[in-house]
Amino acid sequence: MEFCFDLILKEAWKYQALTLPNPAVGALILDKFGKILSLKAHKQAGKPHAEILALQEAYYKLSGDKSILSLEESKEIHKFLKENAKNIFKDCTLYVTLEPCLNEGKTPSCAKLLAELSIKEICIATQDVNKKARGGAEFLENLGMRVIKAWEIKELEGIHKKAKELLIPFARLQKKGAFVLFKYASRLNGSIDGGQISSPKMREFMHNLRSKVDSLLISGKTIREDNPILDVRFATLENKKNPDINILTRMQDFPKTAPLFSVPAREVNIISKVPEFKGFVFCEGGSEFFKTLKPYCDLLLVLITPKFSAEFQKIMQINADCKILHTQSIGEDLALWLQIIN
Amino acid sequence: MEFCFDLILKEAWKYQALTLPNPAVGALILDKFGKILSLKAHKQAGKPHAEILALQEAYYKLSGDKSILSLEESKEIHKFLKENAKNIFKDCTLYVTLEPCLNEGKTPSCAKLLAELSIKEICIATQDVNKKARGGAEFLENLGMRVIKAWEIKELEGIHKKAKELLIPFARLQKKGAFVLFKYASRLNGSIDGGQISSPKMREFMHNLRSKVDSLLISGKTIREDNPILDVRFATLENKKNPDINILTRMQDFPKTAPLFSVPAREVNIISKVPEFKGFVFCEGGSEFFKTLKPYCDLLLVLITPKFSAEFQKIMQINADCKILHTQSIGEDLALWLQIIN
Secondary structure, three states: OHHHHHHHHHHHHOOOOOOOOOOOOEEEEEOOOOOEEEEEEOOOOOOOOHHHHHHHHHHHHHHOOHHHHHOOOHHHHHHHHHHHOOOOOOOOEEEEEEOOOOOOOOOOOHHHHHHHHOOOEEEEEEOOOOOOOOOHHHHHHHOOOEEEEHHHOHHHHHHHHHHHHHOHHHHHHHHHOEEEEEEEEEEOOOOOOOOOOOOHHHHHHHHHHHOOOOEEEEEHHHHHHOOOOOOOOOOOOOOOOOOOEEEEOOOOOOOOOOHHHHOOOOOEEEEOOOOOOOEEEEEEOOHHHHHHHHHHOOEEEEEEEOEEOOOOOOOOOOOEEEEEEEEEEEOOEEEEEEEEOO | OHHHHHHHHHHHHOOOOOOOOOOOOEEEEEOOOOOEEEEEEOOOOOOOOHHHHHHHHHHHHHHOOHHHHHOOOHHHHHHHHHHHOOOOOOOOEEEEEEOOOOOOOOOOOHHHHHHHHOOOEEEEEEOOOOOOOOOHHHHHHHOOOEEEEHHHOHHHHHHHHHHHHHOHHHHHHHHHOEEEEEEEEEEOOOOOOOOOOOOHHHHHHHHHHHOOOOEEEEEHHHHHHOOOOOOOOOOOOOOOOOOOEEEEOOOOOOOOOOHHHHOOOOOEEEEOOOOOOOEEEEEEOOHHHHHHHHHHOOEEEEEEEOEEOOOOOOOOOOOEEEEEEEEEEEOOEEEEEEEEOO
């Protein structure tokens, strides 16, 4: 059981923050013999939820009917399953990191679909914090369905905790209207200077993440020293957009002709104090900038490339104790998601 | 199929180098429905091989007979299975990272046991490089058993490569009589100074590893600057032994009363040039020492603790391009196994 929960948590982390304003969610389906039929994650707001993707693949595995795989819209998959999958899942178990949504949002209710499909057992790692969507577990239980809730089971305490950690970006956005993520890239020996550090795959990942933010916050010093473009040219996701930028600076001592100003469809604001954070805010910068923003940061994202260069010696000179929430291989590099403890 | 191979590779890495002079090996067993019955790794030379541990647990799952779980010696488990498990595995599939051993070494032949148990299918990620033990796959095929060899299947190229990477310590030991591992510990920002860095769980891991080495190689500078004890007091493995130490130094400018000299049952040699490496050699030190040893290093082990301290700024000032072979969470920290590419 823990093993299945671990798998879906790991799958969900692959799309962490890319799903915002939706939560990152993972799901899998076991057949009656305990074999994994599908393992899926929610990828982007507006796209099918993890449960629906897992049901889609599992339906194909159980029925051999490929036609369901061509459906991309959540509504279409819901409709198809309601029409064609009445009994096929009756001995199956669904694992999902988050309580299935009860409400009809951009996509139909997952909880209601699960009820219609009479899935044998539904194992949930944590509750929804969203007032609109929550209640799915209770709804299913009230219908007499078998629901395993990790938060009520002593042995699954660890899983419940991990599932809550996975939800941090979403929960912060829900609770305080903002999720603030500070990111920096370094070599394995910690050096952050000397221009481009990350591998091409990591750059793609970064640009995808950047294309999802509501705004980017950088310092004047970053422009002065690195002069980055901060666009999303390597992003591969649909609907990519160059992020708007807030430049936090007291002195305004950077060239107003820097390349980031000429990126199309972007708004650039110059601000003199830490702003009211709103939405998904992505902060990129060095030691001084981190010190300023540390009290506001929800998570820290460190990208490590497995290289050493004796030439570069500038490191993050900051004080912080962190907890590693997740480690992810991306291309040759490593992405570490960290919670700042102290 | 790839999924199962990935699981056993990951399981095997948990005991990387701890198994020397044996290879790190992982194995799992699926029942006839494709459900995972067991997932195990070889833990220590002389202890049961991964396949045997996987069979032991799977036998219990299939038969409900707990008595097999109390057996610890490989010979006992072999005997028990031969006597009691003639038909129980006939619809099962075994996944294993390395060709099952054909020879009778410290433990009986795994290949011969598998043949007697008539396992339906045996999926192997890579071949054995040990002249004595190899031939298990061919032996099983010649008996008409179904053997899937990842090295002959285009789609499993990646798995085969990963399985060979897992074998590097063992293969080096086999081929050149030595496996040289360089290790250092740092904070997340790369700083390596300021005394104890790793978390308690990581110290335990390190001491376990140290207790398995044939010798430790350090520099005079390490004694001068860090004055470590380099014992195995936190090790939890059986038969732990304080490692013998070679101190590479030209100047001999360190106190001969340093604590490491007073550790019981230890030999300490002072040497003036890089030695002939023999057995599992563990090198611990900083930048200068790494530069000297880089041409001899088979792998690099970097231990990262998720902390930052502005006070400490000494980093590994070296040049190297690496490939991350494996990332492992240990306590709050991270262990990175790296191959030095350049």
